[in-house]
Amino acid sequence: MYTMNKFYLLILISFLVCNDKLLVNKEVSISRENAITFAIDKISESVVGINVTQIKQQTFDPFFDPFFDPFFDPFFNQQNRSYKIKNLGSGVIISDDGFIITNSHVVENASEIIVSSSNGNSYEAIIIGVDELTDIALIKIESENSLSYSEIGDSDSLIVGEWVVALGNPLGLFDVSHQPTATVGIISGIGLNFGQKQSGKVYQNMLQTDASINPGNSGGPLINVLGEVIGINTFIMTNSSHSEGSIGIGFAIPINRVMEIIEELKEYGQIDRKFETGLHVQKLNKTMKKILKIDNKTGLIITNIDKASSGEKAGLMIGDVILSVDEKNVSDVSDILKVIDEGLRRAGDFVSLLILRNNQKLIIELELKAINKNGVIY
Numbered sequence: 001m002y003t004m005n006k007f008y009l010l011i012l013i014s015f016l017v018c019n020d021k022l023l024v025n026k027e028v029s030i031s032r033e034n035a036i037t038f039a040i041d042k043i044s045e046s047v048v049g050i051n052v053t054q055i056k057q058q059t060f061d062p063f064f065d066p067f068f069d070p071f072f073d074p075f076f077n078q079q080n081r082s083y084k085i086k087n088l089g090s091g092v093i094i095s096d097d098g099f100i101i102t103n104s105h106v107v108e109n110a111s112e113i114i115v116s117s118s119n120g121n122s123y124e125a126i127i128i129g130v131d132e133l134t135d136i137a138l139i140k141i142e143s144e145n146s147l148s149y150s151e152i153g154d155s156d157s158l159i160v161g162e163w164v165v166a167l168g169n170p171l172g173l174f175d176v177s178h179q180p181t182a183t184v185g186i187i188s189g190i191g192l193n194f195g196q197k198q199s200g201k202v203y204q205n206m207l208q209t210d211a212s213i214n215p216g217n218s219g220g221p222l223i224n225v226l227g228e229v230i231g232i233n234t235f236i237m238t239n240s241s242h243s244e245g246s247i248g249i250g251f252a253i254p255i256n257r258v259m260e261i262i263e264e265l266k267e268y269g270q271i272d273r274k275f276e277t278g279l280h281v282q283k284l285n286k287t288m289k290k291i292l293k294i295d296n297k298t299g300l301i302i303t304n305i306d307k308a309s310s311g312e313k314a315g316l317m318i319g320d321v322i323l324s325v326d327e328k329n330v331s332d333v334s335d336i337l338k339v340i341d342e343g344l345r346r347a348g349d350f351v352s353l354l355i356l357r358n359n360q361k362l363i364i365e366l367e368l369k370a371i372n373k374n375g376v377i378y
Helices: 001-033 035-046 254-268 285-291 333-342
Strands: 049-062 081-094 097-102 108-116 121-125 125-131 136-140 163-168 181-192 207-210 221-224 228-236 250-254 279-283 300-305 319-324 350-357 358-367
Touching: 001 121, 001 319, 035 081, 035 097, 035 163, 035 181, 049 163, 081 108, 081 121, 081 228, 097 254, 108 125, 125 254, 136 254, 207 228, 228 254, 250 254, 319 333
Parallel strands: none
Antiparallel strands: 049 081, 049 108, 081 097, 097 136, 108 121, 125 136, 163 181, 163 221, 181 207, 207 250, 221 228, 228 250, 279 300, 300 319, 319 350, 350 358
């Protein structure tokens, strides 16, 4: 009898231990799930990897090729050789019919764009529109079925210190796992302006994050803990020009700006930045400065104004000297264009001119008037 009771007692103890273990495991499993894991799960199916093929041209000189046998080329002419290079990037689907946001530098000069999705399928994509100035591109894939797409957040409401997740295709890992790589960080800074880069691209009002961003992440989404896209990962800072790895300083284009560009790309395929002012200007030389009694080292003098132009409408006059545009000194037409580009100004926008007229400084608001022809008139 004692042996039987002992046996039942051991069974009861084993049951209780197993039950407690199950409860503990369940509690641990629940504790592993948090806002970040839910956010990643919510958006993962809408994140894609992008593989781009580019055709590059290179001039080949046989005299500088140690393996070239002149017997086979009696003319010794320079030759153009075409070769393919592969680029990697990321993107995020924003509609069930296959529109995808990415960076323009991911798809520029592409001869072929292949998009890899989390379901293991690959699609050939076409470019709908590109805005090189802001580094934003819209591409599209076709699918027989409706596609999972992301939810767009509000980048204007971001707070420094809030949690974010960067998702994408670093080093082409998407093709290995058929799922985006996720890295977690915070919003480290907002409203960072880098002006115009050597590439011609303008990065203004950027978001800074310490979520790890690596080559291949460009064009992928930066999301908040609600799983909403609040930025497009674009570039990183590294220790040196020889290093491409992340050091915890990455930057994303705010999604509110991205969506403004995307809507226009979807409708027109490009961003119309052509405008005219009707102003004709000339650099100030020493003689002009002496006659006008101007001590400024910078400035442009207005030599002519087209009739019915925005310059005439603004009240500008021949002989006015433009000292600055949007509070930035100018001494050449290229300075004006740079200010306009860095401000991401477009037709219909206004710029503020500080002018000198009869030794009096005036501020005049000038409209960048839309035109239907190429170029900018000054």
